[in-house]
Amino acid sequence: MNTARQSRNQKLGDSSRLRAFVVKPAPKSTTKTRRRGESRRWFSIRSCLLLLLVVCGCQTSKKENPQKATTPSRAHSGPGQALSEVWRHLNVVLVTIDTLRADRLSCSGYHEKLTPNLDRLAARGVLFENAVAQAPSTPPSHASMFTGTYPTVHQVRNAGGFALDKSHETLAEILEEKGWQTAAFVGSSVLDRVYGLNRGFQVYDDRMPKSAAGEEPSRRAGPVVDRAIQWLQNQSGQKPFFLWVHVYDPHAPHDPPQPFKRKYKKSPYDGEVAYTDRELGRLFDALDKKSPPERTLTAVLGDHGESLSEHGEYYHGVFLYDSTLHIPWIMAGPGIPAGQHVLVPVLEGQPGDTTYSYAEALYPKLNMGWAELRAVRTSRWKYVRAPRPELYDLERDPGEKVNVIDQHPAEAQMLRKELERIASLGPDAPEKVQTKTISAATERRLESLGYVSAGGPKYVSLTGQGIDPKDRVHILKLMEESGSTENKRTPEQRVRLLEKARKEDPTNPVIYYLLGQVYEKSQQPDRALEIYRTALRQKVTATSKIYARMGVIYGEQGRLDEAISAFQKALEMDPTDLESHDKLALAYLLKGRIAEAERILKYLLAVDDENSQAHNNMGWIALKKKDTREARRHFERALQLDPDLLEAYLNLGLIYKEAGDYARARANLEKYLARASASGNVETIEKVKRELAEVIQLQEPKR
The missing domain is CATH 3.40.720.10 (Alkaline Phosphatase, subunit A)
Structure with a gap:
């Protein structure tokens, strides 16, 4: 390190x-x-x-x-x-x-x-x-x-x-x-x-x-x-x-x-x-x-x-x-x-050429279950470390169309050694990458919450071996065809393309995620859940997003215990997923586990005091504790950050009504109704209309 x-x-x-x-x-x-x-x-x-x-x-x-x-x-x-x-x-x-x-x-x-x-x-x-x-x-x-x-x-x-x-x-x-x-x-x-x-x-x-x-x-x-x-x-x-x-x-x-x-x-x-x-x-x-x-x-x-x-x-x-x-x-x-086209900057005391430049792509390994790629280049050559390595003569072939590694083994060997030096790789010792690189302070905060397993860091070995991404180009094409906004494909057509990709690449987590998204967007949550569960049975890598989507579906179906479990697993794999923190806190609130929700929300606001949903939920907790002053502070801050947060208008309206401030109560309830969609919760909208009518009546001077 x-x-x-x-x-x-x-x-x-x-x-x-x-x-x-x-x-x-x-x-x-x-x-x-x-x-x-x-x-x-x-x-x-x-x-x-x-x-x-x-x-x-x-x-x-x-x-x-x-x-x-x-x-x-x-x-x-x-x-x-x-x-x-x-x-x-x-x-x-x-x-x-x-x-x-x-x-x-x-x-x-x-x-x-x-x-x-x-x-x-x-x-x-x-x-x-x-x-x-x-x-x-x-x-x-x-x-x-x-x-x-x-x-x-x-x-x-x-x-x-x-x-x-x-x-x-x-x-x-x-x-x-x-x-x-x-x-x-x-x-x-x-x-x-x-x-x-x-x-x-x-x-x-x-x-x-x-x-x-x-x-x-x-x-x-x-x-x-x-x-x-x-x-x-x-x-x-x-x-x-x-x-x-x-x-x-x-x-x-x-x-x-x-x-x-x-x-x-x-x-x-x-x-x-x-x-x-x-x-x-x-x-x-x-x-x-x-x-x-x-x-x-x-x-x-x-x-x-x-x-x-x-x-x-x-x-x-x-x-x-x-x-x-x-x-x-x-x-x-x-x-x-002014007006110059420059090849490279030259720094005083330095040679005019930048001898080597390193690049890497870990997405194939960490997200798709394929081999990672690394590259190093000089002014003429680019070497790509892959299961089937590549060498390109950039002077003769700037489009990198012809792999000349067999024709130039000495150059490939020289660049491979330079790549190992830059990346601090031993010839027989693969690099181990820590996959949850959060600060020690954040790690301690998460452990103190009691809902994310510490369990030590998680590592992935970068061996350079496995499925060569070049051999999965057809999978990339199927995924692109299924998701392109230009093709205007039906959900059924998208599913057929992705199922074909899944059959050929059954351990690729991205395919399962995309399939689940098609089902979710076409209002088929149970089919999406089955796809996500299949991914877990296949033991695919990079499942944090899959667990997060499962948590969302469980929450929408009222299966709160399963939602909580799914969000916890998502956060064990990716502690930086603030959206899953938000949704886990909400699930705790709906279960009545107020103390656990409050710990998460305080953590979220420590990381980002501009999280409007966290402020709204903290306001709700303050209401439960009958601390209307603190509740009002959080709701007002939430609306300052997100003027379209409907719940905050409703909650503020009720707080001001209870306090006898009918003018502010009326203003907030009217803002709620002005923003509430006709396709929203009709029952809630009708209740708010009744509350507003009562406030208007209370606001009128007594005769």
């Missing part, structure tokens, strides 16, 4: 300044080609931290020994020193665009003009053409950006279940300590604060709208940008700020809003990119008004790409080809050359 100090040493070299760039002219035409044999030097997304810190002139936290700190030193004289003093007071803006392919930027030569606002930013800055992600997955990729380390160091290895440990200092923590005001606005719950990237941010806006059953809560770029602009407008300018904006729209499902849906009917992914660019244009305009370009360092990156059927993959997460690893990266700010 790597230590925190090793983490820092792998993060930043001993360079002191951003010295120069390896530059090539911007393309003159909109069609971009790469000549056979043209060298491509690559550098990693984890370099983001180094570049931003170099430009801002920051050192690392005082928590580390300054003798050992390897961030840029300020003991540098010459012309660059004056510029560094300016840079130390810059406003810093980081925009991360989920699932954005590098080849979709117009300034990179894409035939469609999708990104005029990103092009505008690139025109006054640099476009790094050969940047690559460390994982085709959002949480590991962002953890690498913010810590400057590989996933093997920061240990955020996959989406869900992995949280960044406090021993890894983040960019936001460094800048906050140096005096920057910090704020983040994210577009998906996959970056929820429970996963640890909120550290160092004074504002971390991760509130998502309610989502359909089983879907990842997310929000469009428009609302994310709105919140970021609102925060910007409230900045006084007395301190520099660091703003992170994450937009999620290019991620599947590819379903852009109008007019982009109509304009890009044949390529909805392009429509999502074009919509995202429009919204970012609003952000850039607001930035220019609040913080002019000469005072602002702006970086825009993709976290990974999207395969779009290349190599048999339709989305991302499974393979390590450049369709999902090659990312766009733009930087603009004072002292950064």
Whole structure:
């Protein structure tokens, strides 16, 4: 296991300044080609931290020994020193665009003009053409950006279940300590604060709208940008700020809003990119008004790409080809050359080439029961460790279509050894990955609740052996065909496709989950339960989501004991699943197990005080204890966070009625009725109408 100090040493070299760039002219035409044999030097997304810190002139936290700190030193004289003093007071803006392919930027030569606002930013800055992600997955990729380390160091290895440990200092923590005001606005719950990237941010806006059953809560770029602009407008300018904006729209499902849906009917992914660019244009305009370009360092990156059927993959997460690893990266700010297309940044005191870059995909192992993949690349070669390993000559074959491992065994052997060195692998000792990476403090909190088994950490051995994902491309196709929003398939057609996939791959947990979702959405909960139970009988891996869905169905059927058991099992496997915490607390409340529910709710609010449902449930508990003042506080806070939380309006209305405050009672009951759907609980709506009539009668002055 790597230590925190090793983490820092792998993060930043001993360079002191951003010295120069390896530059090539911007393309003159909109069609971009790469000549056979043209060298491509690559550098990693984890370099983001180094570049931003170099430009801002920051050192690392005082928590580390300054003798050992390897961030840029300020003991540098010459012309660059004056510029560094300016840079130390810059406003810093980081925009991360989920699932954005590098080849979709117009300034990179894409035939469609999708990104005029990103092009505008690139025109006054640099476009790094050969940047690559460390994982085709959002949480590991962002953890690498913010810590400057590989996933093997920061240990955020996959989406869900992995949280960044406090021993890894983040960019936001460094800048906050140096005096920057910090704020983040994210577009998906996959970056929820429970996963640890909120550290160092004074504002971390991760509130998502309610989502359909089983879907990842997310929000469009428009609302994310709105919140970021609102925060910007409230900045006084007395301190520099660091703003992170994450937009999620290019991620599947590819379903852009109008007019982009109509304009890009044949390529909805392009429509999502074009919509995202429009919204970012609003952000850039607001930035220019609040913080002019000469005072602002702006970086825009993709976290990974999207395969779009290349190599048999339709989305991302499974393979390590450049369709999902090659990312766009733009930087603009004072002292950064304008309008340049840059191969790699060169740091003072460092060689011009980034020799090796590592990447990994653990999703096939942890989610699908296949073998994990790892890769290492140089300027020319990419080696992929798999049950059937691969080697690609990136100069001659940038599309990675021809595996040349048999023709170049020496290169493959050299890269395999380098991969083992980077990942700290022994030739005969597989890495063991801890699958519930929560902090020690969180672990103690969970154990104190008495409902999550401590049981020690859970590990998975990464042997590199098992089912090669290349041999399951047809399974990926069946799953894509069953779930594509473009195909408009009936539930029966989706079931047939997924059953065919299940027959060929009977231990793949994702197939069972997708099958269960089809049955749930077509109002067949018992069929869904049977599918989920079959998955458990097959002893598939990654069953936390399956247990969570079983808990939801049991709860809806009033089978509370079974719901409680299912949620407990889900949380043993994934303690970061806040939704299952919420639902377990509700099940306890309905069973009358108030003390157990209250312990969970207090834990949830300690993790995230902006959990509206937890506040609502705590208000209900306070009512049971006849503490109306505390109940009112929780209900009002719940409505402040979620103005559509119906129960809170009803409860507040009844509290104010009991207190004789008929005006407020009436206002809350009327808000409840205005928001209550006609398809909701008719009996409850009628009761509320009677309560409102009584309040109105009481409110009228007595004659």
